[in-house]
Amino acid sequence: MNGKMVNAPSRGIIPERDADKSLALETIHLGISFGGLKAVDDFNLTLGRTEIGGLIGPNGAGKTTVFNLLTNVYAPTEGTIIVDGKDTRGLKTFQVNRLGIARTFQNIRLFNNMSVMDNVLVGLHHEMDYGFPKALLRLPGFYKSERIAKKRAMEYLSLFNMQDMAEHKAGSLPYGAQRRLEIVRALATNPTILLLDEPAAGMNPSETAELMENIRKIRDTFQICIFLIEHDMSFVMGLCEGIAVMNFGRIIAKGTPEEIKSNPQVIEAYLGREKGK
């Protein structure tokens, strides 16, 4: 204990509509050290039920590490993560997903040798309820469950108009479609919180605009919380309701896009200090 625990973590910006609902995510004094390096330190954040939150910061600030902590890819060395009211301490990554966190990756990670449909069906794994013996014997419950899941998968794919690609191999899709498929697959696990790691990376302006629309549409349709890392400032400022800025593993500012734009610390982190100050 270093006395930090005494301070109540400061609250994030939660939109009005979520004010009376329980939080989707809360991190309290979250931190991790690799050897002597504190990659993330005293990370306090709250996200509302239907909030679109953003996490920005210069390269190496620790943004993706935060995502890896939230999904328990790394076990935090300090602090607590509360997802949907439940502490995730000691859970495995796949158990955290069952609790309600789904994510995409900065460098796309699809099941490349499987079809687009199968990728989504893997996301729906736990929606299907037949056991292994039932699957081998091909009992009626198996076919029913598979049929329902395939229909659901098509509905998810139709969010991004990808129904026609269902039989293509995921690895053969164009870049933009791969990014979209990752989001679809994450959504198929029926999350409370969707983490997007640089969803607009490598996209042109018109694709980025379309993605913004789609992310809003996902939030409105599924009523979930979306938390994203992105370097494209117009994307973040135009989409997010609350933004946290990180530098050297710590949050240096939190607020609405307007507040962040005019925050001197943020400007300093991105542009450097003015001479003579």
Added chain:
Amino acid sequence: MKKLSKNTVYNLSTYGIVIVAYLIVQGIVLAGGLSNQIRGQLVPICVYISLAISLNLVSGVSGELSLGHAGFMSVGAFSGVIVAAALRDSGMGGVPILIISMIVGGVISGIAGLIIGIPVLRLRGDYLAIVTLAFGEIIKNIINNLYVAVDARGLHFSMTSADGFNLSEGGRVVINGPMGATGITKLASFTMGVVLIIFTLFVVLGTINSRHGRAIMAARDNRIAADSVGISVTRCKLLAFTVAAVLAGMAGALYAMNYSTVAAKKFDFNTSILILVFVVLGGMGNIRGSIIAAAILTLLPELLRSVADYRMLVYAIVLILVMLARNSTVLKNYINNVVNGIVSRIKAPFSGRNGGKGGASE
């Protein structure tokens, strides 16, 4: 009538190939067209095909290199032999005894697979290969030191020698240490071999085309992503590993019942590698390829008996050539062109002059 999916068609045609091949071979056998040598190879061919299919579930579908498949075969073989010996005087027919011993062999081998798999599948890649290799050797050495006898009072086990059993009248030693199992009643038949292949196909294809199979393949393609969508990677790999162990055990039991004596040294590292060669040559994850590769490569040494001295040399050369051919794009394109040419020529009279779909292959 609903249109069948591409997968269903592929699976059904795989069963079809096996059944047609069975009918043809059975016809030739009845007509007396096969030499004794080749006829003796029919059951081993079926066993190896079945082993190749089940190893493909671990190596091709689940993406883990296992070098201990012969170990599971061995567990199944010797537990099957013990069961068959215990049931010999029960008055049951040969086929029920064979089926019961195959099931028991499979179950015991599956339990071994589960016990090995729980710690081992936390390892990855090369480490897994090394541990499974060691498992195969350990099983071999255990059975080399195992003495089992059966008499009116039941089964007797010993790890030192067969002398201390004090068998009652009519009792006999089933497994005699390094001598292996002796005096096995030959119960295996070609038909049972094909039934085993069909059963193996049924289990493996059924696994692949279910949510469990998709999870197994997802864990192979991208472990981290599979984790992130709520798939327990260890549990998936364990499922594939255990199912493969059960199937290998059943194949082992059938294999043992094809001979009057079987020693543990038959199921050594070389046999594991041999099965892996079938899988690699047939193509990782390609079930049909495993079947063809296992059949041809089991027959080849027999067919090469006429050049006895150079047999293994020719075998090796054939292996190398097939490997080269499989990886050659030039040859693949050539074969594709030839096949497409034939297909479009067959299609042409039916579709008029404009319906050439040839050239577009997957």
